[in-house]
Amino acid sequence: MLKSKLATRHPGSYNEGMAEPFQLVRIASLKTVPAFRQHVAALGLDLPCEDGIATGADSPLAQPVAGVLINGKRIGNRWAIHPMEGWDGTTTGGVTDDMRRRWQRFGESGAKLICGGEAMAVRSDGRANPNQIVITKENQTGIASLREALVKTHQERYGTTGDLVIGFQLTHSGRFCRPNDQRRLEPRVAFRHPLLDRRVNVTSAAQVFTDAEIEELIQCYIHAAKIAWDVGADFVDLKHCHGYLLHEFLGAHTRPGKFGGSFENRTRILREIVAGIRASGNKIEFGVRLSAFDSVPFQPDPAWSQPGTLGPGIPEEFSHCLPYRYGFGVNANNPVEYDLAETLQFVELCAQLGVKLLNLSAGSPYYNPHLQRPAAYPPSDGYQPAHDPLIDVARQISVVRQVKQFLAVRFPAADCREQPAVRAPIIIGTAYSYLQEYLPHVAQYVVRYGWTDLVGLGRVVLSYPAMLADAVAHGTLAPKQICRTFSDCTTAPRNGLASGCYPLDKYYSAKPEFQRLKAVKRNVGS
Numbered sequence: 001m002l003k004s005k006l007a008t009r010h011p012g013s014y015n016e017g018m019a020e021p022f023q024l025v026r027i028a029s030l031k032t033v034p035a036f037r038q039h040v041a042a043l044g045l046d047l048p049c050e051d052g053i054a055t056g057a058d059s060p061l062a063q064p065v066a067g068v069l070i071n072g073k074r075i076g077n078r079w080a081i082h083p084m085e086g087w088d089g090t091t092t093g094g095v096t097d098d099m100r101r102r103w104q105r106f107g108e109s110g111a112k113l114i115c116g117g118e119a120m121a122v123r124s125d126g127r128a129n130p131n132q133i134v135i136t137k138e139n140q141t142g143i144a145s146l147r148e149a150l151v152k153t154h155q156e157r158y159g160t161t162g163d164l165v166i167g168f169q170l171t172h173s174g175r176f177c178r179p180n181d182q183r184r185l186e187p188r189v190a191f192r193h194p195l196l197d198r199r200v201n202v203t204s205a206a207q208v209f210t211d212a213e214i215e216e217l218i219q220c221y222i223h224a225a226k227i228a229w230d231v232g233a234d235f236v237d238l239k240h241c242h243g244y245l246l247h248e249f250l251g252a253h254t255r256p257g258k259f260g261g262s263f264e265n266r267t268r269i270l271r272e273i274v275a276g277i278r279a280s281g282n283k284i285e286f287g288v289r290l291s292a293f294d295s296v297p298f299q300p301d302p303a304w305s306q307p308g309t310l311g312p313g314i315p316e317e318f319s320h321c322l323p324y325r326y327g328f329g330v331n332a333n334n335p336v337e338y339d340l341a342e343t344l345q346f347v348e349l350c351a352q353l354g355v356k357l358l359n360l361s362a363g364s365p366y367y368n369p370h371l372q373r374p375a376a377y378p379p380s381d382g383y384q385p386a387h388d389p390l391i392d393v394a395r396q397i398s399v400v401r402q403v404k405q406f407l408a409v410r411f412p413a414a415d416c417r418e419q420p421a422v423r424a425p426i427i428i429g430t431a432y433s434y435l436q437e438y439l440p441h442v443a444q445y446v447v448r449y450g451w452t453d454l455v456g457l458g459r460v461v462l463s464y465p466a467m468l469a470d471a472v473a474h475g476t477l478a479p480k481q482i483c484r485t486f487s488d489c490t491t492a493p494r495n496g497l498a499s500g501c502y503p504l505d506k507y508y509s510a511k512p513e514f515q516r517l518k519a520v521k522r523n524v525g526s
């Protein structure tokens, strides 16, 4: 199934602007696994889950990852922590105590793969916010302290770190740069986009990166990778997702020159970064986070928006942009559907380049957040769900499964003693937080049956770092800590505040910023 059916399964939810908004069934109201299954079946989804939470050695989530070693280490279990950008560094990209606290909590999670930590800008003008980490020599000691805090906490709690693999996510925010002022976009783009330019104030050719500027940027990735290696990171995650620069280059069909047009040109940056890091003598390993598919930008349906309430999400008018040559993993004739043909070509390229970790995500938090982080409640710059967010969860799980199946056929598991030149990367899946109580049940199934190698955790780690550690150790969860996808961790930074789980993490609830956030939320849509 290379082309998506899920995107069209509920056409009314996207295109019929005046259709009655649907009524959300809250996950917490589904009190038993059979009730959850019944709801999933009513939605017509292929979203399997296990009957109960398995514990100890019986849990598929407790198994080490066979086969590929990262920096000589075998990843000790099957849950990973996704990168989560900070809005709480110094204005020169340095590290603060709030950041160290977040990394400590990553260590508390018990996850044996820290899949990027948080996006680190390879140079200061590439920051998505003025308080994002910049991975430079000046900030090296602080960045080292993040890793140390994580490792120390993990060691204290779990007694072993020989199977703990840590990477740093390297990024340039491209179209979504806000390096100097939270309220001021300073976009630098790969190409002029007929829909997104208006949203982010791209008005001139001078905002498009030249080929020479890209060559300079590649050097910044090489320098950043050296710092990552020097402070003990096992790998760098070369961020190709969420509308940021390297993701945008994958969709640069209309760009002339050596970094646009053909698939080969659109992937040249990745190849040059990898070659440059290797040529510098750096032995660090590689991961890639990829938006495996995308769509057009979405907006709140004006027919259902009113002061204080965002309407459900509908696609922006795109009929004048067909065939759609402005995205990656998108069906050019109907861009609200995905098309994995180039996605599979890209993951094959990653394997050939020696990329050992492939963390699959989708879309962008800025222009189609329902694809990227399914939620019951929208962030302030988003829209209400137009359909059950489980549809969006199932879509990501299905795409990850398709990629994994493809890689298994393309690069069959070889006898470990032979160490073949090219191996399938380890796959990490995304968008599990919305599953809430049933996250462990679904995670167990998808890992047990090889739909993914690891499940990645994003938002839920902010509210409940030890969720899967509790599941595996005790077979139970602490319901009050489960992320309910309130989106405050996104609404806060969209409004100039640091990210954090304000509703459920007492450290953030106690901050004066929580009151400001409540005021912002009262005014959403007005």
Ligand SMILES: Cc1cc2nc3c(=O)[nH]c(=O)nc-3n(C[C@H](O)[C@H](O)[C@H](O)COP(=O)(O)O)c2cc1C
Pocket (backbone or CB within 6 Å): 082, 083, 084, 085, 086, 118, 119, 169, 239, 241, 242, 289, 361, 372, 373, 374, 430, 431, 432, 433, 434, 456, 457, 458, 459, 460, 489, 490, 499, 500
């Ligand atoms: C506050 C916040 C910050 C994020 N920052 C990053 C980031 O720096 N890099 C990245 O690749 N994804 C980032 N994401 C996306 C998450 O890694 C993850 O893909 C998303 O939250 C969906 O997973 P979940 O359903 O477990 O939350 C961020 C998400 C949140 C909520």
Ligand code: SF4
Pocket (backbone or CB within 6 Å): 459, 460, 462, 463, 482, 483, 484, 485, 486, 487, 488, 489, 490, 500, 501, 502, 503, 504
């Ligand atoms: S603010 Fe907390 S509960 Fe809300 S989405 Fe973020 S982590 Fe989840």
